[in-house]
Amino acid sequence: MFRTALRNVLAHKARLLMTVLAVMLGVAFVSGTLVFTNTLSGALENSSAKGFDQVDVAVQPKAQKARADEVAKRPELTDALLKRAASVDGAASATGVVTGFTALADKDGELIGEGFDSQGGNYWGAQDPRYPLTSGTAPKGADEIALDAETAKRAGYRVGDTVRLSVDGPVLTPKVTGIFTTNDGNVAAGGSLTLFDTATAQKLFGKTGTYDEIDVKAAAGVSQTALKSALDKALPTDKVETTTRDQLAADQAEVISASMSGLKQGLLVFAGIALFVGTFIIANTFTMLVAQRTKELALLRAVGASRRQVTRSVLIEAFVVGLVAGVSGLVAGIGIGAGLRALLGMTGAILPDGPLVVSSGTIASALAVGVVITMLAAWLPGRRAAKIPPVAAMSSVHAQATTRSLVVRNTLGSLVSAAGAGTVLAATTMQGTEARTAMGIGAVLLIIGVFILTPLLSRPLIAAAGPLMRGFGISGKLARQNSVRNPRRTAATASALMIGLTLITGMTVIAGSLQKAIEKMASDSIRADYVVSMANGNALSLDVERKLKETPGVEATSPLRNAPSRIDGDTEYLTGVTGAVIGDLVGPKVEEGRFEVGGTNVVVDKSTAGLHDWKPGSVFTVHYEDGKDQKLTVSGIYEGNDFLRGILLDTATLAPHQSDATDMQVMVKTAGGTSAAVKDGLEKALGDNPGIKVQSKKDISNEIAQFFTLLLNLLYGLLAMAVIVAVLGVVNTLAMSVFERSQEIGMLRAIGLDRRGIKRMVRLESLVISLFGGVLGIGLGIFFGWAAGELMKSGLRTYELVLPWDRIALFLALAGVVGMLAALWPARRAARLNMLGAIKSE
Template identity: 60%
Template sequence: MFKTALRNVLAHKARLLMTVLAVMLGVAFVSGTLVFTETVSQASQAQSRQNLRDVDVSLRAPSGNGSGLPVIDQKLLDKSARVPGAASATGLISGFTGIADKNGALIGDPNSSKGGNYFPGADGKDARYPMRDGAAPHGPHEFALDARTADEAGYKVGDTVRLSANGPVHEQKLTGIFTTDDSAVTAGGALALFDTPTAQKLLGAPGGFQEIRIKADPGTSQTALKSAVESALPKGSVEATTGKQLADDIGKANAKKNSTMQTALLIFAGIALFVGIFLIVNTFTMLVAQRTRELALLRAVGASRRQVTRSVLTEAFVVGAIASVVGFAAGIGVGAGLRALMGSMSGNIPDGPLVVPMSAVLTSLLVGTLVTVLAAWLPGRRAAKIPPIAAMNSVHATATTKSLVLRNAIGALFAGAGIAVVLYGTGASDNKNADLVLAGGATLLMIGVFILTPLLSRPLIALAAPVLRIFGVAGTLARQNSVRNPRRTAATASALMVGLTLITGLTVVATSLQTSVEKQAVASLKSDYVVSMAGSAPLSPDVAKKLSTLDEVTAVSPLRKSFTDGALLTGVNGKDFDKVARLDFTQGSLGTIQGNQVVVDSDTAKEKGLHPGSRFPVTFADGKKSTLTVSGVYEGNGIIMGVILDNATLAPHEKTADDSQVLVKTKDGATDATKDALVTALGKNPALFVADKQEVTEAIAGAVTLILNMLYALLAMAVIVAVLGVINTLAMSVFERSREIGMLRAIGLDRPGIKRMVRLESLVISLFGGVLGIGLGVFFGWAAGPMISGSMPTYALVLPWGRLGLFFAAAALIGVLAALWPARRAARLNMLTAIKAE
């Protein structure tokens, strides 16, 4: 029986190719994901060790200081350098710094661009940043730039460069170009260095440091040095961490981030394998059906049912093993491709050698082989149950009425239970486990639809009959062929249905969410413009002050955020806030925001049990306490949220004042001339964005679209596997109906007619899967609404009719493309040879 199984694999190489491709694609994604995440993880760890090679102890400001601003002063730095066992101590400052190119545009990734201080040692050099050209910066008007950014922009030593540090724009002389392996530069950003006093001033930390890094004397361990530092410095003044612990913490953070990414990618790989199961089941079902007489003869000469089943499973094992090996090899390429793709999109992927972990090898072989064998088990079991005499008399054994009734009853139970659970989940959206309830209901419903698909195929495909009649005999034959074997048609359509269900559901939710966020954000603005920094960096208060002096501006309110007591404090200009913002109040009103009068968002009010007139204590960032009085409760949104109070109340408690955004109202509204005036007044700062309401909306839409396109790209593999399923089904069907096609040719149906028949059959099956997938996707998108609206009251279902039509057209295109090869093969059959075929 083992030899028989191997002979069958070799005898049906072309027929099994699609199955191998389907399994290979799924395995390649699994393998590629494991290779990619392990490569990134090890590269991150290597980079962390390299960056911390001269750090034995790190000192930071104690957590819980609220704003997280530098509080380590020069005295602590000097004491640290004199601690027994310390060879040197370096004070670090860091903050966003954007570099303009020669055309005034921002260079590099704004999320990774930063500025810092050049901290020379006893030899007058900073070992972290060896100068390639020029010299280190000295004085308030000089800076040094990393070599990659300088070369990209074409800057040379002596050039005057415009840059933005913490808001204001400056023109600095470039005195040095240095090489570095700093993570900001390797992540695609720019790194500017100033002397320490200049960095402290520009980056909002006058006289302070964010971190002190101490290098130990030879022979002094990191643990001993840490103990010495903690003993020598005032208790509670700093938090000390060994260099090893710091590297481990960074490694754990990276591992957690990579684990989340790995889980997401593996989910999509699992979806592709799940879709591939339909293809495998279809392939082996048809192969078994075509070999029914052969299997019957084996039974007649003494083979047992178990041996027949084992023969089919052995065949599946060989196919799965081959696909797994090829898929694993392809996965190494996928891993390298993912690293390159993610690096080009985000720039945050560190360099390092490609790593192929043993887990990728074992998982690939195990997953691919198991999926194939499990998918082939049911066809193998069916083959073994066919009586030898019945099998010899009929090539195709039809399902009994009893089995169909049982199948439909089970399918109806699953579908009904799934719908009931989904409806319950939408009604219990306040329940913290509502998402799990919805997921469970969706799973039950999908299973029910899978089981019922053969039953649904006849009436739904019958709806296409009037259109198919237009194509004459070819159309009529296509409709009959598509419902001739409902189980096969159902399995083929279900593979496509899975991909379209997920794509449609994600699109409905994303479109509804995007529309709601846009409405919520824009509706909350009376201002004509929102000013912000690239990379979500903080704004200097000078920006709001400068804008308030312009003749074109009638009202300005900076948004200044501070976290304390588990709540977000948002400081505003109480005098002008009602002119630039519009809040939706559920209780009370805006009133007058001054002194201790505040308004709170509904989430904060619910958490703390607040309502108009409530008084509640608050501890500011400097540790001082006060009591605030609530005048109103409003619905928060993507721009304005938290406890809103006057900046005059908040500012005295902040060590340094940084704004997140500035809302601006102008005399003439949002016009090109007004925007140009604002941009010019702010020094044409490359890192500052002046956006009107339309641009705010487009930014939100762009972020959602980017995420949605990434999901489409990941789901595309599942659709590709579904296409292979359609091709495979049609190719096997053409082989199975060779005699019939020969007879049709003999009685007058020409080759174009044969091609048309096969193409229309493919089109009908694909559209059937498309209708089911789009319908389920819309239903699941609707069901997710109540759960989302719990945290976003403005959420409302929006059906993207244009995209839904595009998905339906895509299903039709898949059907047409999938039929190209099978239709050509059918048309080229020799009619006499086909008529004699068994």
């Protein structure tokens, strides 16, 4: 039986090629998704990684607990602490580390490393072992910097060039004195690193005389643990904490893993989808394959083979096919993963750099899908064929699916679909993690239920296309009948396309609705013409608002200035604004009282007021960061949102209690409204700063839209593979269907249907099946998009369902194109069949 199985594999080369192709496509889909997701995940992990070659023990500020009437202050790592750490027994050296945001412009004035952290730091002494110089010298003074080699190469900078950069607002124009190498993962992933001398870095980052961290290197023969013990004895452990290099690396790995878990889970969903779609194609192919060989298998039974031997021969064939297809699919998948990353880059998606990652898990998954899934897919049809009596099989009297089996399938499908739809609807009334979990479970159940019901649904939906098909004459009528002749095959063929379009449509509906909600929120909340902020969300220098006030055409400005405080024993952040004009610059919905800010009068968002049980007229005591207290009165309560929330008070009231004030944003109203000329004037007033964004309400919405566009491009790229697999799955199904119906096609030719009619029949059959899958997918996608939107309404008041009919029509047209393309080769093959040879075929 083993030799028979191998001969069967090799005897039908065309059939073997079609089967291997189907399995290879499923494997390539899975492995391509895994390669792409692992590559993206690895690059993002690398961007967060930091090397610890030059540190054995790190000294960091210790988190402090504050009294109910105090604001917790971060202990400072001073020069005195640095000297004490360096003089500890067992310490070879100690390095003070200072870091902060540094926006570096390229030669065209654009921010380098857009989409990633643009970092700055300090170069320690004349030779910093952390950053080996490849050319030039260490920076000295405020007018000199050193650049990492990757950034210098990308921007075309060399030693001696003058660059433009910004830390918190004002534009600086230092000279590049050195180029260095670094193992900083942020640089490897497309970011930039700019180094100043220590004194300059401390001044620019607002840390004069202090450090963010002190890295201590152990002397020869001294262990990390021994050095840590010595430091713990010498330093005030109530203010600082020490961590060994090994623990730093472990903590970093844990933080990166936690930060990447959401992304990995999301990307693994697509790998699961890949497996799901690939399994459909493989199972469908083997079902047809075994059906074609029913007589052959029956003959083996007739000459003495047992049912178990027949089933085993099918499984051996599946193993050989799965192994060959698994290896070739893995290779193809690696190419797909690499191509997908390049394709997304061409669409404008900003992705981190990094090597292509082909993990052992990807290889194991590819081979598992190729071998295990193929054997599982072949087992059921092989077992079913082995159970058919030999005489009945050779006489072609064996039955298709029984009425009872169809009733069982339809009942099961109805129950699973109802459970899925019910769970999704119930999830829309829940909140938090519970709601998302229920939504995910319900979606999976509903998709599986619809898949089980697809044979039942195919008849009425395809019958609805009957009037259109009549316009194509006898070819259209035959195509409609062929597409419902074997509902299970039609279902399996259409399901791959259905799943892809369900996800594409659902995500498009959600993204469009969110974008509309954010645009409405911006227009309702912001009356200012422009909002000025740092490119990375960091704080702005107070010089920014001063320069904007002095700009011709500016009528009013107000900062949004954050400050920590303690209220009723809890930490609350205050937002300082210019009380006299804030009402002209923002327009939140006032729930109670009046929107009045000035003196000791403040306005509070509804959520914060609810936590403290405040009403208009309520008086509360605030404990500022300088230790002083003040009584404030609530004049009004407004509805907060992502643009404006918290306690708003006048900057004149807040400023005396701040030692180092900075603004998060500055809102600007101009006499000329919004225009390209006005925006250009504001940017020029700020020195065309690469680190500062000047945005209108439309710009803010567009920026958020770019985020959604990136996500959609990522999803479209991943799901494009599902569509490609669906296309080739339809090709495979039609080709095997043509092979099965060779005799029938020969008879049609003999009674007068010409080659053009045969081609039209096969093409229309493919078109109908593809549109059937498209209609199901789009319908499910709209339902899931609506359900997900119901979850978001509680946290986004302006959310409303938006159905992008233009894109939905495009998706349906895409399904039709898929069907037409998939039919090209099978239709040509059917039309070229020899009439007499086809009639004589069995």
